[in-house]
Amino acid sequence: MKNKNKLYIIFMVLVLLMDQTVYAQQNKISRSNLRARIPFENDNGAIILTVKINGNPRPLKLLFDTGADGMAVSQHLADEIGLKVSRKQKASVVGGSVDISVSEGNVVRLDSFDLPNQSIAIFKEMDKGADGIIGNIITRNYVTKVDFDKKELSLYDFDGYEYDQNGTAIPVSFPSGLFIIPGILSVTSGQSHPANFVFDTGAAYSLICFRPFVKKNRLLVSGFKPEYNGSTTSMGLTTPTFTGKAFSFSFSDMPAIKDMPVTLMAGGGQSEDWNPGFDGSIGARLISRYNFTINLRKKEIHLVANKSYAYPNDFVIGGYLFGFDHKGNLLVQGVTAVENQNMSLKKGSSVTTLNGLSPQLLLKENKRLKALLNLPEGSKYVIESVHDGQAFKDVITK
Numbered sequence: 232m233k234n235k236n237k238l239y240i241i242f243m244v245l246v247l248l249m250d251q252t253v254y255a256q257q258n259k260i261s262r263s264n265l266r267a268r269i270p271f272e273n274d275n276g277a278i279i280l281t282v283k284i285n286g287n288p289r290p291l292k293l294l295f296d297t298g299a300d301g302m303a304v305s306q307h308l309a310d311e312i313g314l315k316v317s318r319k320q321k322a323s324v325v326g327g328s329v330d331i332s333v334s335e336g337n338v339v340r341l342d343s344f345d346l347p348n349q350s351i352a353i354f355k356e357m358d359k360g361a362d363g364i365i366g367n368i369i370t371r372n373y374v375t376k377v378d379f380d381k382k383e384l385s386l387y388d389f390d391g392y393e394y395d396q397n398g399t400a401i402p403v404s405f406p407s408g409l410f411i412i413p414g415i416l417s418v419t420s421g422q423s424h425p426a427n428f429v430f431d432t433g434a435a436y437s438l439i440c441f442r443p444f445v446k447k448n449r450l451l452v453s454g455f456k457p458e459y460n461g462s463t464t465s466m467g468l469t470t471p472t473f474t475g476k477a478f479s480f481s482f483s484d485m486p487a488i489k490d491m492p493v494t495l496m497a498g499g500g501q502s503e504d505w506n507p508g509f510d511g512s513i514g515a516r517l518i519s520r521y522n523f524t525i526n527l528r529k530k531e532i533h534l535v536a537n538k539s540y541a542y543p544n545d546f547v548i549g550g551y552l553f554g555f556d557h558k559g560n561l562l563v564q565g566v567t568a569v570e571n572q573n574m575s576l577k578k579g580s581s582v583t584t585l586n587g588l589s590p591q592l593l594l595k596e597n598k599r600l601k602a603l604l605n606l607p608e609g610s611k612y613v614i615e616s617v618h619d620g621q622a623f624k625d626v627i628t629k
Contacts, residue, residue, distance in 0.1 A: 262391035266373060267344035269384045271295070273557050275564065276519030278377060278384065278432055279361060283340040284351070287312045291362040295377075295384065296433030297525070298512055299366030300408030301350060302339065305357040309334065314351060322352060323507065329354065339365070344386070346372075358464055364433060367408050376524040377432075379537050379557055389528040396522075398535035401483035403430065405530060411509055412532075414482035416440065418493065419454040426510035428482065430532060434514030437544065438480060439463065442470070442496040444510035450495050458547045459567035463496065471497040474567075476544075482513060485534070492516070492545050516545060519557065543593070543600055548612055549627035551576055561590035563616070575623035580616040587613070 272279040278295040289312060293302070304314070314334040322331045332353040339346040349368060357363060369375050373386040394400070403410045410430040416438070417423050426444055445451060457473035464470075477493040520540045524533040538557070545554035550568030555561055561582040582590060586603060593600045603612070612627045 262393065263374065264388040266386040266388065267341065269342045269344065271382055271384050273379060273382055273519070275554070275556055275562070276515035277435065280341060280365060280384065282365065284312055285338055293363050293365045294361040294433055296364040296366045297370065297410060298429050298431030298433045299364050301352060301368055302363065302365050303352040303354055303357070304363035306353055306355050308362055309353045314353065316353065370525045370527055374524060374526050378522045379519055379539070380522060389526070392526065394524060394533045396535045398533050399485065400531045400533045401485065402531050405527060407508065410525065410532065412482050412513065414480065414513070416480050416493070417478040418450050420478050422453060424448050429509055429512040430518065431512035432515050432518055434512040435516070436494050436512070436514035437492045437516040438477070438511060438513055439494040440496065440511040441507055442498060443506060445495045446498070451497065455495065461567065463494070473497060490544065516554070543597055546604055549629065553582065555590065555594065559590060559594055561585070561593070574625050575618070576614065576616060576625055577618050580618040582614060582616050584615040585612065
């Protein structure tokens with residue numbers, strides 16, 4: 232009887248130890264203090280935070296931009312909310328540099344969490360779509376976890392933090408307040424170009440290569456086939472670009488991505504003499520396929536594929552750029568040619584069918600989308616869409 236009791240006690244101890252081990256594994260993150268859990272809006276991969284400054288009741292929509300060192304708003308908005316200028320200086324932007332003012336000693340509120348004593352750059356012009364940007368002032372001070380599936384940005388203390396999901400931690404460097412990741416770009420088969428890229432949630436691309444890198448490696452004249460040309464604008468400075476498909480792209484030890492959209496900066500203006508110190512940016516259209524955690528103390532970014540990871544890449548049909556959002560809706564991302572006034576398609580239109588096939592079916596059976604995109608010249612695409620609550624039907628000839 233005594234032996235049975237002893238065995239029972241040993242068994243219970245082992246069960247308790249196993250339960251504690253499982254609990255510890257499931258709650259690794261509990262050893263680090265959670266400072267804030269902040270909801271955000273997902274605008275086609277762009278992380279939009281609601282912010283208030285210096286107790287002003289006006290809610291501002293700021294883009295969380297890891298391609299920026301600090302915060303920035305336009306001169307017009309700064310005047311409206313009463314920011315006081317402390318000094319003036321030059322600031323580096325994509326394509327060159329511009330003159331700015333700086334307001335110091337501001338209190339920035341994210342949901343119910345305050346960031347005190349913040350400097351805010353004031354630009355004469357800002358890109359449309361948000362009230363401003365908030366950059367790595369967050370990641371400098373906290374482990375920053377972005378969950379696109381939950382639409383939450385969480386801040387933790389560095390001490391004791393452990394990742395709570397399986398994934399891949401990639402090493403980064405942090406010169407000049409930006410996260411730099413090594414990568415390899417093959418614009419065409421048989422050509423590999425090692426490069427250093429900014430992890431840039433503020434770039435509305437999958438990948439953009441800056442002018443010095445493009446020029447050095449002759450990327451625009453080495454077999455690259457642009458699907459459309461456009462421009463990139465940063466804080467009022469505009470630079471021409473060409474966009475097409477790269478044969479492959481990989482960064483750090485992550486798997487290579489085939490036929491990925493890549494944007495190459497062309498020459499002109501300040502971009503010819505601009506030397507940013509890195510070769511391009513990995514942008515929001517690629518980054519948003521992962522839930523990620525930035526841990527500056529460890530100098531790494533932890534990536535976990537989210538539900539949009541396997542979605543098809545953005546594609547172009549007849550002067551319109553299409554892409555899937557995180558919910559699986561097929562949207563018009565933009566217009567890549569002179570807008571046809573006879574067409575009903577607009578930026579933001581939600582496609583309901585493409586040649587009779589629903590977006591849900593195209594997501595489920597990716598081969599069908601590939602077959603559509605490979606139709607011969609002269610083929611017609613019948614696109615049914617909804618915009619501002621109204622249904623439309625357009626026909627595009629390839």
